[in-house]
Amino acid sequence: MGACIRLPTCRRAGFAVADLIMRGVLDRxxxxxxxxxxxxxxxxxxxxxxxxxxxxxxxxFGGRPLAELAMRPRDYSRRQVRLASFGFERPALLAALAGDxxxxxxxxxxxxxLRCPVxxxxxxxxxxxxxxxxxxxxxxxxxxxx
Numbered sequence: 001m002g003a004c005i006r007l008p009t010c011r012r013a014g015f016a017v018a019d020l021i022m023r024g025v026l027d028r029x030x031x032x033x034x035x036x037x038x039x040x041x042x043x044x045x046x047x048x049x050x051x052x053x054x055x056x057x058x059x060x061f062g063g064r065p066l067a068e069l070a071m072r073p074r075d076y077s078r079r080q081v082r083l084a085s086f087g088f089e090r091p092a093l094l095a096a097l098a099g100d101x102x103x104x105x106x107x108x109x110x111x112x113x114l115r116c117p118v119x120x121x122x123x124x125x126x127x128x129x130x131x132x133x134x135x136x137x138x139x140x141x142x143x144x145x146x
Contacts, residue, residue: 023066045097
């Protein structure tokens, strides 16, 4: 009987995002918007740093790319993906490393969610809705198409 390997949920989300990009799904479907919510987001900068390198590596050693892409792989994330972030993950730092991809996340009204979502998030990350409208509103509106 084979061993079962369980990857952390955030790793599985990273693989899904990478697969959508590297196989050309986001290139072929430019209007597709993809959101990752109810997970941590600190893994995103590392994923974006490695996407371009992995794509080039596969092309060099596989003889051809997985898909013909019009842009660098990481640029598809910036164009079509948004991610919910918790305040303790320091979304300003994540945005400085990965781009303006992050949205306010609290897990409210679940038990493990923040009691006062906006106030607790602001206290945790030090950024107010007025100072970072993309984090608190604009990225979510964009994702939902409103």
